[in-house]
Amino acid sequence: MDKHIFSRWQVSLCALFVLADGLYLPLSGTGWLALLCAAAVSAALLFLLLRLPRTLLDAACALLALLLTLRSVHRLFFFWQYEGTGAALAVLLLLLTAWLLSRRGADCLFMWSFPVLVTAAVLLLLSAAVTVPDWEFSYLEAPTPLPFLRETAQLLPGFLAVLLPAHLAGSAKAPAKGLLLGGALLALLSLRGLLLLGTAGYAYPMYAAAGLAAVGDLLKRCEVVFAAVLVLCDCTRVAVCFSFARSAAGKGGKVLKTTSYE
Numbered sequence: 001m002d003k004h005i006f007s008r009w010q011v012s013l014c015a016l017f018v019l020a021d022g023l024y025l026p027l028s029g030t031g032w033l034a035l036l037c038a039a040a041v042s043a044a045l046l047f048l049l050l051r052l053p054r055t056l057l058d059a060a061c062a063l064l065a066l067l068l069t070l071r072s073v074h075r076l077f078f079f080w081q082y083e084g085t086g087a088a089l090a091v092l093l094l095l096l097t098a099w100l101l102s103r104r105g106a107d108c109l110f111m112w113s114f115p116v117l118v119t120a121a122v123l124l125l126l127s128a129a130v131t132v133p134d135w136e137f138s139y140l141e142a143p144t145p146l147p148f149l150r151e152t153a154q155l156l157p158g159f160l161a162v163l164l165p166a167h168l169a170g171s172a173k174a175p176a177k178g179l180l181l182g183g184a185l186l187a188l189l190s191l192r193g194l195l196l197l198g199t200a201g202y203a204y205p206m207y208a209a210a211g212l213a214a215v216g217d218l219l220k221r222c223e224v225v226f227a228a229v230l231v232l233c234d235c236t237r238v239a240v241c242f243s244f245a246r247s248a249a250g251k252g253g254k255v256l257k258t259t260s261y262e
Helices: 003-019 031-049 054-083 087-103 106-129 145-160 163-169 173-197 205-210 222-261
Strands: none
Touching: 003 106, 003 163, 003 173, 003 222, 031 145, 031 163, 031 173, 054 087, 054 163, 054 222, 087 106, 087 222, 106 173, 106 222, 163 173, 163 222, 173 205, 205 222
8 A cells, every 4th residue: 555645544544533633622811722732742642642652552442433433422412403404313413424434444544634634724714714804812811821721721622532533543653644734723723712702612612713714605504514524523423433342353363263272
């Protein structure tokens, strides 16, 4: 397999994995800057985490796969409930889609992620670009050292969860780049939300901010398109969790067979 192409796939899947948090970002005067800092620190820590003993790494990733799947189901259930749609049905469709994606194997999941990331990035950048005339830069705040460090530290666990696809890929360099790319896109979304809405309280501020964008008669409900893109990222995250579970189960089965033959 061409290593250069496979590297792009790794970057793409890890970026989509990180973007799954985009729908749930809170508004903060310095949140966008904290996201950039947390992504940079997490990318550096990823190299250290992947040096953990294999057994410990497998156990950590198995726990991550379980917790991230439950978290995605919980968050999406309440988002669809907030939207007034069939939350339970939407979550079941998410799980089914993620399961079907994972059945194709990790290599196919990585390969599939590249065109999806390109599409997602274009739509997210478009949703930011069309709102630039409405940005209010007075909402920007200068970071205060201790609160800013606390905010950055609180974001680290979410970024470090990229350990799961990085372990699945078997490397750290490309996944670290994907983490940085995903973090940069999250920071842009956070900045756009802040400059449009300030720090006012919204249940889903990134979703609300996308609703202010419109491109003629083509996209009058940009928030729907925007939400669909980020839900797809959440689906990708769950598919990675399922793919890791299938991979771990396959290895476990091989070990049992080898032991029984002995």
